[in-house]
Amino acid sequence: MDIILLLLLLVLLPHIVCKSRRCSITHPYSSYHKYQKLGDIIVGGIASQTGILPKEVVFTETPSPVLPGEFVLIPKNYQHILAMAFAVKVINENPQILPNLTLGVCIYDSYDNAQKTYQATLRLLSSMEELVPNYVCNIQNHVVAVIGGLDAQISLHVATILDTYKKPQLIYGFSPLMNDKTPGLSFYQMVPPEPLQYAGIVSLLLHFRWTWIGFLIMDNDHGEKMAQTMIPLLSKKEICFSFIERIPKFSDITKLEGMIQQGVKVYESIMSSKANAVVIYGESFSMMFLRWLQYMPKLESVRSKPKGIVWIMTAQMEFTSSAFQLHWDTDIIHGALSLSMHSADLPEFKSFIQKKNPFSAKEDGFISLFWQEAFNCVFPNMLMLYMLCPLLNINTKLRQREKEERYIIKASGSAGDLVSFDQNGIVAAGFDIINWIAFPNKSFFRVEVGKVNHLASPDELLTINEDIITWHSWFNQVIPISVCSDSCYPGSSKKVKEGEPFCCYDCIPCPEGRISTENDKNECFRCQDKYYPNKKKDFCIPKVISFLSYEEPLGISLASLAFTFSLTTILILGTFMRNHNTPIVRANNQSLTYTLLISLLLCFISTLLFIGKPGKVVCLLRQTTFAIIFSVAVSSVLAKTIMVIMAFMATKPGSRMRKWVGKKLTNSVVASCSLIQASICILWLAMAPPFPDVDMFSVTEEIILQCNEGSVTMFYCVLGYMGFLALISFTTAFLARKLPDNFNEAKFITFSMLVFCSVWLSFIPAYLSSKGKYMVAVEIFSILASGAGVLGCIFSPKCYIIVFRSDLNIRKQLVRQK
Numbered sequence: 001m002d003i004i005l006l007l008l009l010l011v012l013l014p015h016i017v018c019k020s021r022r023c024s025i026t027h028p029y030s031s032y033h034k035y036q037k038l039g040d041i042i043v044g045g046i047a048s049q050t051g052i053l054p055k056e057v058v059f060t061e062t063p064s065p066v067l068p069g070e071f072v073l074i075p076k077n078y079q080h081i082l083a084m085a086f087a088v089k090v091i092n093e094n095p096q097i098l099p100n101l102t103l104g105v106c107i108y109d110s111y112d113n114a115q116k117t118y119q120a121t122l123r124l125l126s127s128m129e130e131l132v133p134n135y136v137c138n139i140q141n142h143v144v145a146v147i148g149g150l151d152a153q154i155s156l157h158v159a160t161i162l163d164t165y166k167k168p169q170l171i172y173g174f175s176p177l178m179n180d181k182t183p184g185l186s187f188y189q190m191v192p193p194e195p196l197q198y199a200g201i202v203s204l205l206l207h208f209r210w211t212w213i214g215f216l217i218m219d220n221d222h223g224e225k226m227a228q229t230m231i232p233l234l235s236k237k238e239i240c241f242s243f244i245e246r247i248p249k250f251s252d253i254t255k256l257e258g259m260i261q262q263g264v265k266v267y268e269s270i271m272s273s274k275a276n277a278v279v280i281y282g283e284s285f286s287m288m289f290l291r292w293l294q295y296m297p298k299l300e301s302v303r304s305k306p307k308g309i310v311w312i313m314t315a316q317m318e319f320t321s322s323a324f325q326l327h328w329d330t331d332i333i334h335g336a337l338s339l340s341m342h343s344a345d346l347p348e349f350k351s352f353i354q355k356k357n358p359f360s361a362k363e364d365g366f367i368s369l370f371w372q373e374a375f376n377c378v379f380p381n382m383l384m385l386y387m388l389c390p391l392l393n394i395n396t397k398l399r400q401r402e403k404e405e406r407y408i409i410k411a412s413g414s415a416g417d418l419v420s421f422d423q424n425g426i427v428a429a430g431f432d433i434i435n436w437i438a439f440p441n442k443s444f445f446r447v448e449v450g451k452v453n454h455l456a457s458p459d460e461l462l463t464i465n466e467d468i469i470t471w472h473s474w475f476n477q478v479i480p481i482s483v484c485s486d487s488c489y490p491g492s493s494k495k496v497k498e499g500e501p502f503c504c505y506d507c508i509p510c511p512e513g514r515i516s517t518e519n520d521k522n523e524c525f526r527c528q529d530k531y532y533p534n535k536k537k538d539f540c541i542p543k544v545i546s547f548l549s550y551e552e553p554l555g556i557s558l559a560s561l562a563f564t565f566s567l568t569t570i571l572i573l574g575t576f577m578r579n580h581n582t583p584i585v586r587a588n589n590q591s592l593t594y595t596l597l598i599s600l601l602l603c604f605i606s607t608l609l610f611i612g613k614p615g616k617v618v619c620l621l622r623q624t625t626f627a628i629i630f631s632v633a634v635s636s637v638l639a640k641t642i643m644v645i646m647a648f649m650a651t652k653p654g655s656r657m658r659k660w661v662g663k664k665l666t667n668s669v670v671a672s673c674s675l676i677q678a679s680i681c682i683l684w685l686a687m688a689p690p691f692p693d694v695d696m697f698s699v700t701e702e703i704i705l706q707c708n709e710g711s712v713t714m715f716y717c718v719l720g721y722m723g724f725l726a727l728i729s730f731t732t733a734f735l736a737r738k739l740p741d742n743f744n745e746a747k748f749i750t751f752s753m754l755v756f757c758s759v760w761l762s763f764i765p766a767y768l769s770s771k772g773k774y775m776v777a778v779e780i781f782s783i784l785a786s787g788a789g790v791l792g793c794i795f796s797p798k799c800y801i802i803v804f805r806s807d808l809n810i811r812k813q814l815v816r817q818k
Contacts, residue, residue, distance in 0.1 A: 035081055035364050037088060039104025044124035044167075045084050046148030046158070049077045051112045051285065074285075081107055084147065085364070086352045106143065112285065114154050121146070121158050125165060143167065159187040191315055191341055192429050192454055198230055200339055200431055200452035201279060201312060202237055203462035210310075211239050211503050212484035214270055214278035218286065219246035226281045240484060240503035242275035247286050260299075263289065267296040271304035276475075277482035279312045286317055287333075294332040308474020310482070313338035315431060334438035335472035339431040339452065430454040433462075437470050487519045490538030494522055510537040513700065529696045530703065546702035548611050548773035548780075555611050555773075558780045565788050566604040572795050573597040579802050592640050592666050596794070599633035603787045607780045619690040619707035624681040626783060627718040628674060634722060634756070635673035637749055637790065638729040639666040644746050645736050677721055684714035695772070704772040723760055729753045748794050755789030 033049065051074060088105045091097050108120035123131055124143045146162055146169045148155070155171040162169050169187035205213065215230075217223030223246060231241070248262040270278060270293070280286065290311070296302050313336060356364070433450035450464030471477055488494050488507035493516055495506045510516055514524035515533040527533055531540035549555050576593060579585050585593070606629055609622035643666055688710035695704040709715045730753035736746035763782040770778050 033109040035085065035105065035107040037085070037104050037106075039088075039092075039102040041098075041101060042104040042106050042143045043084075043088070044143040044146040044148075045081070045105060045107035046110050046117060046120050046124075046146065047077060047080045047084075047107055048110050048112045049074060049081060050109060081364075082353050082356065083349070086349050089352070090348075110148070110154075114157075117154050117158060118161070121161050125161075125167075145169065147171075155187070162186070192431060196452065196454055197315060197339055197431060198233060199458065199461055200433075201230075201314070202233060202239070203452070204312060204337065204433065204464070205234070205239055205277065205279075206237060207462055207464060208277075208479060208482075210277040210480075210482040212242055212275050212277075212482050213239060213312075214273055214275045215241050215244040216247055216266065216278060216280045216282070217244070218282055219248055223247070223281060230279075230281075238503065240501040242273040242484070243269040245269050247280075247282055247289050249285070263292055264296060264299060264301055267293050267302060268304050270309060271307055274484060275482050276308070276480045277310045277312060280317065281314050282317045291330075291332060308335070308472035308480070310472065310480050311336035311338075315339045315341060330438040330442050330444050332438075333436045333444065335470055335475070336436040337449075337469075338434045338436065340434045340446075342429060342432050433464055435469050488516075488521065489519060490515075490517050490521075491536045492516060492521075493524045494520060515540060532700045541701075543696070543701060543703045545705060546699065546772050547613055547705040548776045549613070550611060554777055558777060558784070559608060559611055561784055562604050562607045562780070565784060565791070566601055569597055569601040569604060569791060572791070572799055573601070575799060575802055582802065584798055584801055589640060589643055589666060592636050592643065592670075595670060596633055596636040596640070596790075599629050599636060600787050600791050602629045603633060603783060607783050610776050610780050614692045614705055614707045616692055619692055620685065622707065623690060623709065623715065623718065624685065627681055627722065628678050630722055630783070630787075631677035631725065632670060632674045633787070633790065634725040634729060635670045637752065637794070638673065638725060638732070639669040641729055641732040641736060641746060641749050642666075642669060645732065673725055677718065680714070680717055680721060684711060684718070687711060688714065698771045702772060706772070706776070719760065719764075723757065726753050726756045726760070730757060745794070748797060752790040752793035755793060756786045759786040759789065 035045070084105055084107060088103050091103050106124060108123060110117040110120055119131070124146060144167065146158070146167060148158075148169075148171065155169065159169045159171075163186055166186070170190055171187055172190040205211070213234075215227070217227050227244065231244075234241070245266045246262070247266070248259045280290070282289075294306070297304075297306055309332075311333060315338070317338060431452040432448050433452065435447045435449045437445045437447060439445070447468065447470070449466075449469050450462060452462055453460070466479065471480060484501065484504040485494075485506070488505070492507045492509050495508050496502050497504045497506060510524035510533070513533065514526055515537045516524045517539055524537070527540035530543055532543050533539075534541050548558075550559060573594065576585055576590075576597070580590060603626065606622065606626045609618055609625065612618070690707050690710045693706055693708035695706055698704055730750060733746045733749035733753060759782050763778065766778045767775060767782075
């Protein structure tokens with residue numbers, strides 16, 4: 001008995017000693033705003049109509065029973081709540097969607113706060129207005145699915161909670177983290193995959209050639225994740241960043257000053273940059289910060305003047321503004337481009353909201369914060385309810401399974417378009433490209449100007465109509481330019497500036513022989529061998545085939561000159577043959593004279609082998625023929641000189657030279673000297689014969705058809721041998737110039753060899769410095785000039801006497817002169 005009393009005392013002791021018999025939470029935060037419409041099955045919703053300006057947390061005081069901060073109303077977000085309510089109404093009025101069932105909805109405000117979002121999720125899993133998860137006593141309060149979540153990361157955690165209860169979730173935000181979720185989480189993403197959005201932004205930048213851009217990202221993990229993905233992707237496409245700034249997110253009223261300073265820094269970066277295109281990766285609330293920027297110039301610390309910007313916004317951003325921003329200008333978004341999910345305008349929805357008022361909608365706990373109509377936007381969560389209906393019909397099957405399987409769901413929205421999810425729970429759809437047009441009355445209009453097709457190939461991903469885009473007034477309706485450096489036009493190439501991104505460069509003209517045919521080429525390139533650059537070096541011109549022909553003035557002139565000299569040689573030869581018995585002809589060794597004249601004639605004629613299109617036979621013959629014939633001519637001149645000296649020496653009494661005077665000596669000199677040259681030519685032909693060749697590079701604008709000499713060494717050996725003969729002839733003639741006049745032909749030979757040597761000494765530098773047909777012309781001219789010099793110096797005095805002074809052409813006159 002004593003033991004029983006002792007036990008009773010121990011049980012009652014806490015109640016006697018303690019003032020309170022239990023530990024209880026006196027006033028947990030409650031959610032003030034709720035929209036509820038009962039039905040057989042309930043779809044839960046989480047919206048963000050209001051935000052909270054958090055107050056400084058003081059841990060020495062009991063938290064207030066109200067929300068920890070002041071409300072910041074986002075009127076535009078009320079559409080999300082009304083869109084779900086309207087969709088429930090339409091679904092219930094259509095018996096073909098959920099036959100014999102009434103759909104209800106219960107929506108809580110998340111206040112754009114993670115804590116309140118989780119609390120709202122747990123309330124959806126509870127009943128009887130009590131935050132008691134796992135306890136449901138009201139069948140009509142049973143939530144079968146949840147819609148909501150602009151913040152994708154919060155939605156992911158909400159999905160983790162809901163997965164415990166096998167409740168699917170449809171979200172209309174997205175994040176890279178969503179695609180790496182744990183298998184088994186049952187949620188469906190109502191926006192296309194984020195990589196498609198990245199590809200669409202890149203295609204848009206490339207389409208307008210915006211290669212120097214600004215980049216604004218959220219100052220959180222999502223923004224950093226996006227930057228890590230986009231920066232390499234854009235760099236691969238040769239798009240550079242002028243700046244990368246973070247969008248400050250308001251978290252505490254005590255940090256307002258720091259947020260303003262951060263905003264000033266972002267504003268200065270945008271307005272001081274040459275970039276006219278700025279990509280913004282933000283959330284729904286990021287638009288409020290963007291509208292703040294237009295008032296930054298009023299601050300004293302701001303120095304940069306405002307300018308027009310083309311904002312390129314991601315699909316997460318909507319035109320949101322807090323209540324105090326409703327009367328702010330909207331000019332800053334004029335001309336902006338954004339990606340958006342495809343949507344349709346529903347006249348029935350407008351009629352629905354017009355009937356709403358705070359006195360008739362008892363189930364609507366949000367309408368008291370919203371007193372005016374402000375709708376002109378996309379309704380993403382309305383479509384979600386249509387997507388839920390097939391899911392609700394299979395919900396009983398899911399309950400019977402231990403592990404939920406993912407279904408590929410298809411449904412038609414209120415606009416009649418078919419929407420479906422893929423196996424990863426992501427909607428299979430593309431994006432619209434929206435152009436934002438602001439008006440002076442602070443309203444705006446959205447115009448669809450293009451699409452990002454998720455079924456198209458990467459090269460055809462983007463379709464856009466530039467003609468209907470309205471740009472910011474700063475650009476005077478001209479497509480904005482957003483580049484670090486102006487385009488390098490054809491004929492130039494880019495040279496990256498040292499220490500700067502590769503998008504910043506100087507334009508340098510293409511070097512000689514190279515071209516660029518497009519803008520912004522990294523380097524110039526050579527034309528094909530058959531082409532050459534034009535003066536601007538921006539395209540290639542076909543080269544002209546070039547060789548010395550009879551159809552051009554130079555070829556005609558040289559051929560005429562050769563014909564003239566040949567005819568003159570023939571006339572001189574004829575004159576000598578008609579007067580072969582006269583003393584002046586007989587005194588100069590007739591056979592040598594005829595040999596010299598005939599060889600000169602052949603030299604003049606041989607120049608015709610150099611004119612015309614080079615062929616195999618022509619190339620073999622022209623240099624060797626000229627060399628041998630000219631050697632015969634020079635040998636004849638040498639023989640005449642030797643003959644003059646021998647004849648003079650033979651006149652002395654008792655001279656033994658008389659037996660050497662005669663035709664044998666002259667013939668031997670001519671034959672031996674010519675035979676040496678012929679041997680050199682045969683050796684040349686045997687070792688490296690000349691051949692037809694095509695020179696593509698010596699002359700920029702021409703394809704030269706020429707004879708390749710085969711061996712340059714042998715060619716100069718031939719010329720050297722002729723020069724050697726001419727030098728001997730000149731030396732002997734110079735020594736014999738003072739012999740008695742009746743035998744003295746040496747002074748004329750001296751002048752002829754002087755001309756001959758002068759011409760061929762001048763030939764070498766002229767030949768080496770010329771190219772193409774002019775090189776051939778130099779050689780022809782040298783042959784004609786040297787031959788004409790020999791012809792004129794040796795034979796013109798004799799012809800003058802024969803033709804004009806026949807009185808001097810008698811033996812008595814020669815003896816008298818002696």
